[in-house]
Amino acid sequence: MAKVSEDSNNPDERDVGRYRIQAVAEMTGVSAATLRAWERRYGIPSPSRTASAYRLYSDRDIALVRQVRELCEGGMAPSQAAQVVLTRDEAPPPPIERPATDADAHALAVQRILDAVDRFDADQLESAVKHALFLGPSVTVFEAILAPTLNAIGARWEEGSLSVGQEHLAAELIGNAVRYVLRLVQPEGANRVALLACFADEEHVTPLYGIALRFAEWGFKTVMLGGRTPTYALRHAVAEVNPDIVGLSLTITPPPYRARELIDGYAEACGQIPWIVGGKAAPELGEQVSERGGIIAPSDPRLLRELVERLLAARSAATRH
Ligand code: B12
Incomplete structure (x- = not known):
């Protein structure tokens, strides 16, 4: 095929004329004579010229010729087909949603x-x-x-x-x-474990999964007890899993009597294991939680991480003695 330069993937170079008229006739199925006639009458295609006046057609020329031919095959007159194709070609491309x-x-x-x-x-x-x-x-x-x-x-x-x-x-x-x-x-072979659960009347479990992603990022394996975790279920899990830390989640504030009984139950379930309480409603129970040895989790992830690392370090120092 009479091609003048090598193929290029650079879009700026696709409009460069590089094909001779016979090659274009073969590629498009439109004879050389018709190509010259369409150029003269309708301005499609619009080849450039070599120094010795040979026509050189670009990829765009070929695409336009093919479109005119297809419209003609569909019954349109060449003059009208050329007009349609030129209008289409000049229309700006639809905007691409690119953030x-x-x-x-x-x-x-x-x-x-x-x-x-x-x-x-x-x-x-x-x-x-x-x-x-x-x-x-x-x-x-x-x-x-x-x-x-x-x-x-x-x-x-x-x-x-x-x-x-x-x-x-x-x-x-x-x-x-x-x-x-x-x-x-979940990190593979993690050597520290966070046991995570929601308060007993709490169905909002996605916040707990959200914070579990943080723990995973920090190298913790997370064991999930999910929504509505009764105090006895936490006690059993703590005994079986022996976690490095327990995280409890609370979105809806329980009534005071219920909050008291649950916090007492969770404190007992955790024993010597550090436990923290997070979620939208956690700060409201701050006093009761800290009275029973728990900590309200800070919402800033950097502060939370520092707290978690400090609690783990303190526990491992205590267990060494
Ligand atoms: C989805 C949803 C539900 C779903 C929950 C499904 C599920 N699998 O989780 C369903 C449909 C079950 C539900 C039910 C109800 N819902 Co609802 N629900 C929501 C909604 C739209 C999204 C909750 C959510 O996933 N939030 C997204 C996360 C990212 O929230 P987040 O708290 O910011 O979590 C981060 C931190 O808090 C922290 N964190 C959380 N837990 C922990 C734990 C630890 C240890 C640590 C360190 C950090 C931490 O880290 C998280 C990740 O960054 C909220 C709207 C809202 N604004 O929250 C209402 C909302 C919480 N629900 C509300 C209500 C009223 C209810 C119902 C009472 C409705 C009803 N009449 O039945 C019930 C209560 C059921 C119950 N007993 O718990 C209200 C609560 C108002 C209030 N404070 O009292 C809200 C705020 C809607 C509103 N605008 O009124 N709900």
Whole structure:
């Protein structure tokens, strides 16, 4: 084939004329005479010329000729086909949604999930959540996309713009995704264990999975007891697992009598194992928790990590003596 220069993947070079007329005739199925006639009459194709006046056709010329030929085969007159193809070629390409920064990508991912929830479109929701999982490390995905989405869903449900059905659909799908991610990021051969559970009346388990991702990032194996963990169940788990730390999660504030009985039960269950309480409602129980030897987890992840490392170091110093 009469090709003048080598192929290039550089898009800027695709418009360079490099094919002789016979080659173009073979590639497009349009005869050399017709190519010359179309050029003269309609300006398609528009080859460049070599120093010795040979026509040189570019990839774009070839694409345009093929389009004119297809339209003609469909019954359109060549003059009209050429006009259609030229108009199409001049139209600006549709804008591609390409976020400029990670923050934009995260905001767009939140929006996609919320749109799917608004439409009650389970398939779309599934695909928006899957897409979000690829936008960074697990902790970033959770904290920059899934947590703000859940918070927005809660706010919309509270103001009445989302139904309970929509809230459940989203919570279920996002919750499942987070559980799945946690299984993937559990560090192998970890030599420290965090035992995690929700308070006995607590169904909000996704916040606990969110914090489990942090523990996994810090090299902890996490053993999950999940929602509604009674005090006796924690006692049994502590005895069996012998964790380095216990983390309890609380989103809804229990009534005072219930809070007292649960905190007493959890303190007893943990014995000498350090235990911390986190979640939106945790600070409200600060006094009772610290009276029984527990600690309210700071919400700043850096401070939380320092606290956890300090508690582990203190425990290992105590067990050495
Ligand atoms: C999903 C959801 C549900 C789901 C939960 C499903 C599940 N598997 O988790 C279902 C449908 C079951 C549910 C039920 C209810 N819900 Co609800 N729910 C929510 C929603 C939308 C999201 C919760 C969530 O996952 N948040 C996302 C995470 C990231 O939250 P987070 O607290 O920030 O978690 C971080 C920290 O707190 C911390 N953390 C958390 N735990 C721990 C533990 C440790 C050890 C550490 C260190 C840190 C830590 O780390 C986490 C990760 O960064 C919230 C809205 C909201 N704003 O939270 C309402 C919300 C929490 N629910 C609410 C209510 C009222 C209820 C119900 C009472 C409704 C009803 N009438 O039945 C019930 C209560 C059930 C119960 N007994 O627990 C209210 C609570 C208001 C209040 N404070 O009293 C909220 C705030 C909605 C609202 N705007 O009114 N809910």
